[in-house]
Structure formats: structure tokens, C-alpha cells
Amino acid sequence: MKVRQFEILIMLLFLMACSSDLDNAQDMVDASIAAHRGEVFMNSKVSFEFRDREYSVSRTEDYFVYTRSFQDSAGFVEDVLINSLDFSRRVDGYDVVLSDMWKTRYGNSVNSVLYFFELPTRLNDPAVRKSYIGDVIIKGEPYYSVKVTFREEDGGKDFQDEFRYWIHKQNHMMDYVAYNYITDGGGTRFRQAINRREVSGLIVQDYINFKPDEKFEPLDNLPGLFESDSLTELSRIVNTNVKVEPI
Numbered sequence: 001m002k003v004r005q006f007e008i009l010i011m012l013l014f015l016m017a018c019s020s021d022l023d024n025a026q027d028m029v030d031a032s033i034a035a036h037r038g039e040v041f042m043n044s045k046v047s048f049e050f051r052d053r054e055y056s057v058s059r060t061e062d063y064f065v066y067t068r069s070f071q072d073s074a075g076f077v078e079d080v081l082i083n084s085l086d087f088s089r090r091v092d093g094y095d096v097v098l099s100d101m102w103k104t105r106y107g108n109s110v111n112s113v114l115y116f117f118e119l120p121t122r123l124n125d126p127a128v129r130k131s132y133i134g135d136v137i138i139k140g141e142p143y144y145s146v147k148v149t150f151r152e153e154d155g156g157k158d159f160q161d162e163f164r165y166w167i168h169k170q171n172h173m174m175d176y177v178a179y180n181y182i183t184d185g186g187g188t189r190f191r192q193a194i195n196r197r198e199v200s201g202l203i204v205q206d207y208i209n210f211k212p213d214e215k216f217e218p219l220d221n222l223p224g225l226f227e228s229d230s231l232t233e234l235s236r237i238v239n240t241n242v243k244v245e246p247i
Contacts, residue, residue, distance in 0.1 A: 025130040028144045028167050029123045035172035038121035040202040043247050048204075048239040050113060057114050058247055066114045081110045108183075116191075116207070117239060120165065120174045127151045135169070138176060138223045142169040145220070164219040177207070178222045188217045190231055200244035207237040 022028050033039075040046075047056035053070040066081040075092035087107035089096040098106070115122055123130060127150045136145050143166040150161065166176040178190040191207040198204070210231035212222065225231050 022144065022169075023132070025132040025146050028132060028146055028172075029120060029130060029165075031172040032120040032165075032167045032174050033124065036120055036174065036203040037198075037201050038118075040200070040244060041118060041121055045245045045247055046117075046202065046242070047245075048117065048242040050237070050239050055110075055113055055117070057118060060247065066110050068110045068113070079106060079110055081107050084111055116177075116237065119177065120167075123148065123165065133220075136166065136223055138166060139227065141175075143167060143175070144169055147219075162219065164222070166223065173203075176223070176226075178219045180216060180219060187215050188212055188219070188222070189234075190222045190226060191237070192226070194236075195238070199242045202242075202244055204239065204242050206239060208233055209235045209237055 022031060041057065041059045043060055045056055045058040047054060049055070053068055056065075056067045058065045058067075063083055066084075068077075068079040070077055078090045079087070080089075081087050084107070087098075087103045087110070089098060089106065122128075123146075129149045129151060131147050133145050133147045136143050146165045146167060148163040148165060161179055161181045163177065163179040165174055167174050173193070173196070175193050176191065177193075178188070180186070180188050188211065190210040190212070192210070193205040193207055196203060196205040210226065211234050212225055212231055217225070222231070
């Protein structure tokens with residue numbers, strides 16, 4: 001076993017042994033990031049395919065770059081988003097001039113897919129405000145419930161969105177996510193993690209995406225609605241051909 005892998009194993013065993021001592025949101029998030037092997041993102045390029053488009057994230061200590069590429073009627077499209085702020089597009093190798101509105105729209109689209117792919121690692125972003133709001137049982141399993149909101153500074157266009165993350169109290173896996181969003185008409189969503197697997201040391205998972213009957217539902221009601229089969233499945237977020245390469 002490589003030294004780094006041995007260190008990760010020791011960290012995970014320690015966190016599991018101390019799970020009953022986790023009494024604040026930061027410790028819960030840190031434990032979940034370690035369990036999902038979030039450190040693999042650093043100094044790596046992680047790529048995958050989602051709905052016939054290829055995405056990637058490359059991270060160093062100083063910056064991160066999101067990319068999306070696909071073929072459409074205009075040609076071969078390459079989108080690049082740097083540090084969630086600087087968006088650019090090329091078609092068949094040529095730069096495309098975009099209005100600020102379209103830069104924002106395309107950038108948000110790229111960011112949304114990759115943000116969820118990187119969870120729970122993104123929960124330590126500077127704009128994140130997190131708090132532990134209690135324990136909950138979902139499908140007979142014990143979870144910490146972590147509330148996340150965002151500071152307006154560095155929080156992006158969607159800083160008013162609110163999230164819940166349910167982190168398993170024993171293995172620290174992030175099994176469920178819910179959020180209220182206000183852009184594009186807004187609404188409430190609940191996601192269940194499925195198909196968890198390890199790829200080159202990174203824990204990857206897909207999701208079933210649900211919605212409640214009400215357009216907006218208090219997020220803390222969603223575990224109960226999920227258990228009573230009162231949510232409607234909207235879609236499945238399935239990422240394929242995941243690869244991890246050192247930068």
C-alpha cells in the first residue's frame with residue numbers, strides 16, 4: 001500500500017472511531033470530504049461524461065478550471081470557466097464573442113454540473129456558511145443534518161439558495177442533498193446518492209433527482225416526504241467514463 005493511501009486509511013479509521021464526537025458542522029463536513037477522498041481533486045484533472053457532454057475539473061492551490069465540450073449544429077463547442085468567474089467559449093477552435101448575459105448563463109450551466117460532482121469538497125468554499133441543525137433518521141440510518149447558505153461576496157448569482165446535506169453518522173458519506181433555488185422560476189429538489197464507486201482513489205456517486213408536490217417545500221420536511229414516497233422522480237444524474245489524471 002502506498003504511503004499516501006495508508007495515511008488516508010488511518011484518517012478514515014480515526015474519523016469513524018470519533019463519529020460520536022462530531023458536534024459542529026465544520027467537523028462533519030471535513031469528515032465527509034475525507035470519506036469521499038476529496039483531496040484527490042487537488043493537483044488532478046478529473047473528467048467524466050454527462051448527457052453526451054464531456055466535463056472536467058482541474059484544481060491546484062491557486063485556481064480551478066471547469067471545462068465542457070460537445071458537438072452541436074454550430075460545431076465542436078469548448079467551454080472554459082476559471083474560478084467560477086471567467087467564462088469563455090470556442091467553436092471549432094475559434095473564440096466566440098458573448099454578451100455578459102450569455103457568459104453568465106453558460107457559466108452557471110457548467111458550474112452547476114461540476115459543483116454537484118465535486119460535493120462534498122465544495123462545502124469548504126470561502127462563501128459557504130454551514131451549521132449543524134440536528135440529527136435525523138432516514139431509511140433507518142442516522143444522519144447529521146447540515147444547513148448551508150452562502151455569503152453574497154464570492155457566493156455567485158445563486159448566493160440566496162439554501163441547501164441541506166445529510167451526512168451519515170458512522171461512515172460520513174453524503175447520502176442525501178436538498179436545496180431551494182430561486183433562479184429560473186425556482187423550486188425545491190431532493191437528491192439521493194446512488195451507484196457509489198471508487199475511481200483512482202476518488203469516491204464518485206450518481207443521484208436520483210426528486211421534487212415535492214409543492215413548488216417550494218421546507219427542506220427539513222424532505223426526508224419524511226422521501227420515506228413516505230411522496231416525492232416525484234424527475235431525472236437521474238449519471239456520470240460515466242470518470243477519469244483521474246495528475247496535472
